[in-house]
C-alpha cells in the first residue's frame with residue numbers, strides 16, 4: 595500500500611474464480627461477460643486478497659485496489675452448482691500460529707498442502723440469492739441418534755456415539771477407505787435406486803455426492819450436520835470452528851479478508867483431517883437464520899458478531915434517491931437495475947454487475963434509474 599486515493603468514488607471491478615464446482619451462467623450474466631469457453635464461474639471476489647485482487651479506475655487507468663487501501667473484508671458472489679467441501683475456519687490466534695509455523699517450515703504459500711494461506715481468521719456471513727441449502731454445525735447427539743435410527747444403513751455407527759461428539763466424528767473421519775466404503779455401500783445402493791428429489795433431506799445431497807465423489811467420508815457429514823434451507827434474502831453466519839458446507843444455490847458472501855480453510859472431504863482440493871479436527875468447536879449448533887434489519891426506507895443490514903464487515907442491501911424503485919455517508923472503505927456491487935452514484939462533483943453510472951469503491955467519510959447520493967438492488971459492504975458502527 596503506497597498510493598493515496600483522493601476522497602471520492604471510483605469504478606471498481608472484482609476477480610473471477612473458476613473453481614470446478616461453479617455454475618456456468620449466473621456470474622457471467624451478472625457481470626456481463628460471454629462465457630465462450632464454458633468455464634465454471636464459481637466466485638466473483640471484490641477485495642484485496644492476493645489470490646483475487648480488485649481494481650479501481652483512477653484517472654482513467656485500472657489499478658489494484660490494494661495499492662491504495664487495506665480492506666478488512668472480502669465480498670463475494672457465489673454460484674454453487676456442485677456442493678462445496680466440508681470445511682471450517684480457524685480463529686485469529688490459530689491462524690497466526692499456523693501461518694507462522696508453516697512459514698518457518700518453509701512451505702511455499704502456493705503449495706497444494708499449505709494449510710494457512712494468511713494469518714487471519716475467516717468469520718463469514720452469507721445472504722441467499724434465491725433458494726439456498728447448506729450444512730451448518732453439528733447436530734445434537736440426540737438428533738444424530740435419531741438420524742442413525744432413520745438411516746438404517748448407519749446402524750453400525752450407533753455404539754460409537756457413546757463417547758460423545760468428538761469421539762464419534764473423529765472416528766468417522768479417521769476411518770480407512772475400506773471401512774468408509776463398507777459403511778456406505780448399502781446406502782449408495784438404496785439412493786441410486788430411489789433417486790431422491792427432496793432437497794430438504796440429506797438423502798438428496800448424499801445421492802449427488804456419491805455421483806460426484808464416490809465413497810467419500812464427507813458423506814457422513816451430510817447426515818450429521820444440520821441441513822439448513824435459506825429462502826431468498828435470509829442470512830447465516832459461520833463462526834470459527836463451526837464445520838459447514840454449501841450445498842447448492844447462489845449467495846452473497848462477506849468475510850474477513852482470509853483464505854484459510856480446513857477441508858475434510860467432498861473436494862478435489864487438499865484435505866487435511868488432522869487440521870480440521872484439531873480446530874473444530876465440539877459443540878452442537880442450533881442454526882440461527884438472520885433476517886435483515888431495516889435502516890430507513892431503502893437500506894437493510896445483516897448484523898453479526900464480526901468486527902471486520904457488515905453486509906447491507908439497498909433496494910430502490912425507479913427514481914428513488916438514497917443519501918448516505920460512507921463510514922469506512924466501502925464497496926458496492928449492483929445486483930440488479932441501474933443507478934447513478936454522486937459524491938461532490940463526481941458521478942459514476944453503474945449497470946448491473948458493476949461495482950464502486952467509496953473512500954471513508956464521504957457523502958453519497960444514489961439515484962436509481964430502474965428498480966435496483968445494490969450490495970453495500972461496510973463495517974459495523976462503532977460504539
Ligand SMILES: [Zn+2]
Nearest residue numbers: 681683718832
Ligand atoms: Zn466457509
